[in-house]
């Protein structure tokens with residue numbers, strides 16, 4: 482049976498690139514997108530080249546959507562090998578922390594922090610059925626407490642909190658065969674990263690895919706960039 486993976490925010494950017502790379506490696510990939518049509522459109526070319534990709538509607542900021550998506554996936558596979566929590570939003574990069582409104586904080590935390598936690602909770606029964614599960618939370622060095630400055634306050638705070646979600650999940654799953662890590666993809670040319678970013682999609686996805694496929698299973702509870710553990 483092929484390995485399986487679910488990637489959130491899979492209709493464009495890094496998420497779609499991870500779908501491409503994992504499907505090339507023979508995975509049955511669930512490309513989760515908050516709008517089904519956008520997901521279906523994004524994977525047309527991959528399917529034409531023989532990739533096994535199923536599109537799942539999943540808005541990570543909506544609990545009902547998360548539950549429904551998990552049920553849809555559970556009807557199709559007996560176990561899930563990999564979850565990549567990739568979907569995220571970026572607030573205005575230059576907004577001052579003093580001007581960051583509660584509504585912005587709530588929206589960004591709901592998508593970037595609470596969403597990944599709830600998606601992991603919903604898919605845990607399927608991940609536990611596989612002998613060596615992997616959860617990868619796509620974070621950012623913007624969320625690094627060591628390096629934090631004034632850049633994009635809501636986004637940076639949400640990614641610091643996502644790293645805490647990684648630590649909590651990794652600790653709670655210790656000894657249960659499921660590795661949980663955070664990864665920074667670097668500054669990548671996507672809608673979020675902009676066209677002047679130095680990294681290609683392929684390079685940005687590299688460590689995410691390595692964590693999904695080849696990293697040692699006992700590597701867990703860490704924050705990585707370019708396959709190396711970096712400070713929180």
Ligand SMILES: NC(=O)c1ccc[n+]([C@@H]2O[C@H](COP(=O)([O-])OP(=O)(O)OC[C@H]3O[C@@H](n4cnc5c(N)ncnc54)[C@H](OP(=O)(O)O)[C@@H]3O)[C@@H](O)[C@H]2O)c1
Pocket residue numbers: 489490491492493494495496514515516519539540541542543566567568569570592619620621622665666667668669670671672673674675678
């Ligand atoms: N690009 C960089 O330089 C960079 C650097 C560090 C970290 N990252 C991280 O890498 C990941 C991917 O970023 P990217 O650059 O590929 O961003 P992107 O091009 O802006 O794509 C973001 C993806 O997330 C989806 N998304 C947003 N809100 C969602 C929701 N509520 N439910 C489901 N999907 C949702 C978007 O879907 P829609 O099309 O429906 O909006 C889109 O598919 C993010 O976690 C980001 O923080 C990126």
